[in-house]
Amino acid sequence: MTKSIFEIAQLAEVSVTTVRLVINGQDQKYRISEKTRSRIQSIIDEHGYYINQTARNLKLRKTQTLGLVVPRLSNLFFSQLIEILEVSCRNAGYQLITVCSYDDPALEQNLTENLIQREVDGLFVVSSSRESQLKLAKLCQKPVVFLDRNFDVDGISSVTTDNIQGGYQLGCVMAKKLNGRELFVLGADGWLPTIQNRIAGLKSGLADSGYQLPEQDIVIKGLAVADWDNCIKTMEELCQNRGVPKALVTSSLPVFEGCMQYLVSEYGSIPQDMLLGTYDEHSSLNFIPNQVVSVCQNAEGIAESAFEMMLKKINKEELLDTVRVIKSNLVIR
Amino acid sequence: MTKSIFEIAQLAEVSVTTVRLVINGQDQKYRISEKTRSRIQSIIDEHGYYINQTARNLKLRKTQTLGLVVPRLSNLFFSQLIEILEVSCRNAGYQLITVCSYDDPALEQNLTENLIQREVDGLFVVSSSRESQLKLAKLCQKPVVFLDRNFDVDGISSVTTDNIQGGYQLGCVMAKKLNGRELFVLGADGWLPTIQNRIAGLKSGLADSGYQLPEQDIVIKGLAVADWDNCIKTMEELCQNRGVPKALVTSSLPVFEGCMQYLVSEYGSIPQDMLLGTYDEHSSLNFIPNQVVSVCQNAEGIAESAFEMMLKKINKEELLDTVRVIKSNLVIR
DNA sequence: ATGAAAGCGCTAACAG
DNA sequence: CTGTTAGCGCTTTCAT
Numbered sequence: 001m002t003k004s005i006f007e008i009a010q011l012a013e014v015s016v017t018t019v020r021l022v023i024n025g026q027d028q029k030y031r032i033s034e035k036t037r038s039r040i041q042s043i044i045d046e047h048g049y050y051i052n053q054t055a056r057n058l059k060l061r062k063t064q065t066l067g068l069v070v071p072r073l074s075n076l077f078f079s080q081l082i083e084i085l086e087v088s089c090r091n092a093g094y095q096l097i098t099v100c101s102y103d104d105p106a107l108e109q110n111l112t113e114n115l116i117q118r119e120v121d122g123l124f125v126v127s128s129s130r131e132s133q134l135k136l137a138k139l140c141q142k143p144v145v146f147l148d149r150n151f152d153v154d155g156i157s158s159v160t161t162d163n164i165q166g167g168y169q170l171g172c173v174m175a176k177k178l179n180g181r182e183l184f185v186l187g188a189d190g191w192l193p194t195i196q197n198r199i200a201g202l203k204s205g206l207a208d209s210g211y212q213l214p215e216q217d218i219v220i221k222g223l224a225v226a227d228w229d230n231c232i233k234t235m236e237e238l239c240q241n242r243g244v245p246k247a248l249v250t251s252s253l254p255v256f257e258g259c260m261q262y263l264v265s266e267y268g269s270i271p272q273d274m275l276l277g278t279y280d281e282h283s284s285l286n287f288i289p290n291q292v293v294s295v296c297q298n299a300e301g302i303a304e305s306a307f308e309m310m311l312k313k314i315n316k317e318e319l320l321d322t323v324r325v326i327k328s329n330l331v332i333r
Numbered sequence: 334m335t336k337s338i339f340e341i342a343q344l345a346e347v348s349v350t351t352v353r354l355v356i357n358g359q360d361q362k363y364r365i366s367e368k369t370r371s372r373i374q375s376i377i378d379e380h381g382y383y384i385n386q387t388a389r390n391l392k393l394r395k396t397q398t399l400g401l402v403v404p405r406l407s408n409l410f411f412s413q414l415i416e417i418l419e420v421s422c423r424n425a426g427y428q429l430i431t432v433c434s435y436d437d438p439a440l441e442q443n444l445t446e447n448l449i450q451r452e453v454d455g456l457f458v459v460s461s462s463r464e465s466q467l468k469l470a471k472l473c474q475k476p477v478v479f480l481d482r483n484f485d486v487d488g489i490s491s492v493t494t495d496n497i498q499g500g501y502q503l504g505c506v507m508a509k510k511l512n513g514r515e516l517f518v519l520g521a522d523g524w525l526p527t528i529q530n531r532i533a534g535l536k537s538g539l540a541d542s543g544y545q546l547p548e549q550d551i552v553i554k555g556l557a558v559a560d561w562d563n564c565i566k567t568m569e570e571l572c573q574n575r576g577v578p579k580a581l582v583t584s585s586l587p588v589f590e591g592c593m594q595y596l597v598s599e600y601g602s603i604p605q606d607m608l609l610g611t612y613d614e615h616s617s618l619n620f621i622p623n624q625v626v627s628v629c630q631n632a633e634g635i636a637e638s639a640f641e642m643m644l645k646k647i648n649k650e651e652l653l654d655t656v657r658v659i660k661s662n663l664v665i666r
Numbered sequence: 667a668t669g670a671a672a673g674c675g676c677t678a679a680c681a682g
Numbered sequence: 683c684t685g686t687t688a689g690c691g692c693t694t695t696c697a698t
Contacts (some may be wrong), residue, residue: 002474006689015669020693024419031667037340053450054396058674073416079407086406087435095447097430100419117386264619283590284617286597322691329568337675348685355678364683388675391690 002050011047012040016091023049028157050086057119064312065095067115068124070147071103075254077280077297078126081147084303085124092311094121103128103189112136122310127151129191144311145306150323152156157313157322161305163197165222166279168327170249173293173332174277178211178247181275183214186238187251188231190220195251198279202249217242220251228252230260242269253280258290281331294331301326335383344380345373356382364532368622375520390452398428399643400448401457403480404436410613410630411459414480425644427454436461437523445469454549455643460484462524474612476646478639482527483656490646490655492639496530499628499661503582504538506665507610511544511580514608518546519571519592520584521564523553525631528584531612531628535582550575555586564591569599579602586613616662626666634659 021288130151281296334517614629
């Protein structure tokens with residue numbers, strides 16, 4: 001067991017105040033005599049001392065800790081976002097603690113409550129539903145910044161990707177590359193504004209470039225991203241009902257992977273002349289021989305903007321733009 | 334601000350004990366009268382009450398929290414491991430908090446200290462060096478389970494993949510598929526026992542299947558996994574000095590990605606007849622037209638074994654096998 | 667230059 | 683069945 005300040009004080013035969021001043025490096029300021037200082041220091045060196053953050057947190061009513069709730073860790077976009085956010089936090093003296101909700105509203109609620117009870121100083125949340133977002137926004141007095149998803153709840157702070165713009169750009173490029181091929185769109189998580197915006201943007205981009213996408217060529221399921229099997233199944237249905245598409249756009253990388261997986265397991269490989277488009281970026285998209293166009297979200301921009309908002313909220317500074325939208329980049333291959 | 338137990342007690346005109354019993358659902362056990370219970374409950378419903386974990390933790394000297402230090406979050410193997418471990422923890426009433434060390438020993442030390450100060454009940458660590466592992470093992474009185482890497486430090490508990498066996502299997506299959514092609518091996522993080530074992534296993538697997546791998550055909554750099562650019566550069570050197578390999582084994586997925594990236598950016602695509610082998614698995618390996626053999630680590634097995642060890646340590650139960658090695662699975666395409 | 671004491675919110679032991 | 687009280691280790695204010 002590590003010693004407490006009190007115990008160190010007893011051993012050094014001084015008061016807790018004196019010990020604390022030495023520990024916090026304020027010995028100069030309060031002119032602690034050198035011999036007391038060194039006596040205390042040697043006791044600490046000998047017996048070891050770790051500050052007990054639990055006690056400090058209780059006293060100060062803050063923890064220098066920020067919470068982050070994400071749907072999945074094994075989704076590259078989120079794990080990159082976390083890494084960047086964690087660095088920003090650490091540089092500013094905050095510890096980020098990350099938990100995973102699997103897009104389950106009940107679990108999300110549970111996790112956020114838990115983080116609040118742990119007295120985090122602020123909360124970043126990728127909400128799984130409008131209700132969760134609304135509830136948290138109402139209930140939580142601590143600073144909250146919503147990431148990646150804004151369910152159009154009044155008065156919240158959020159940082160999201162400009163999915164409409166990203167979709168539009170993708171639509172324009174896909175239309176030009178189609179060369180008469182028929183395009184299908186396949187997606188999951190259809191209840192998310194994120195996905196809805198992506199599709200809306202895509203449609204208008206296609207239309208503006210001369211391709212009217214029929215509604216029946218869009219298959220957006222309400223399934224959760226986690227359901228790899230369901231993605232495969234949806235792709236299977238599509239292929240069986242409408243034939244293997246000559247051009248395909250998927251609403252996110254997990255869906256893309258599910259679709260490709262189906263093609264590979266059913267036909268041995270991805271048809272060579274198939275034009276592909278997807279939201280999200282991954283280095284492996286470079287390794288597929290097919291033409292792949294992808295929308296790369298700016299994880300760094302999102303993280304930095306979100307952290308800056310958080311800091312301002314914590315410090316109660318003026319915050320004018322509380323709903324921020326970050327542009328994505330199109331990657332054409 | 335959320336009310337404290339004391340404040341609730343005042344409002345209800347009862348004592349803190351009574352309130353606490355109601356809050357903790359022990360009202361039956363201590364036969365709190367129904368009318369007191371309901372009065373307290375309605376006050377709580379009206380004013381809201383969150384338990385202050387900070388205070389509880391201080392009092393009880395435990396936090397129902399476990400810490401996890403990993404080198405990278407954006408590495409699929411680790412993010413999967415985290416997800417699984419987090420679920421195990423939550424099911425047992427523990428909150429997992431994960432931090433990222435970037436394989437920097439100083440940062441790792443800093444992060445572990447920080448977690449200890451936060452009074453985590455136990456620590457999972459993927460160590461970046463023998464020194465870190467040694468130091469932590471010596472210093473930390475809390476339960477520690479080392480994951481993924483064992484630097485052969487005495488007396489520690491660890492759960493790692495059986496890298497020698499995985500390498501051996503990969504070697505056997507690669508040798509059979511070579512058909513006269515010359516094999517090169519490219520890796521990073523060469524200081525890790527993990528990597529050394531993988532290479533050693535590979536060599537003996539190849540040898541036992543009739544292919545003697547010359548030392549000069551193995552390029553293992555000491556570079557950190559993070560250095561994507563360095564992977565590309567190493568591959569560039571290899572290709573320029575020895576020609577584009579007809580068969581290649583990489584020591585991990587990030588290295589694989591770096592190598593493929595070089596080939597694609599230099600030659601437009603991955604040479605069709607190139608035989609590939611790599612440690613780590615990813616669905617995208619299915620989408621490459623080439624033959625790819627990969628070693629899939631058993632993240633679930635590792636996580637479950639590690640958590641079980643942790644629980645036993647926390648409960649001070651007997652623990653006979655403290656160094657566990659989990660088999661991986663070969664994926665042949 | 668150093669010390670004493672109150673109190674953060676909670677729990678547990680003991681008292682009635 | 684309910685109340686009182688003593689800390690957990692730290693910070694802060696006020697004394698000396």
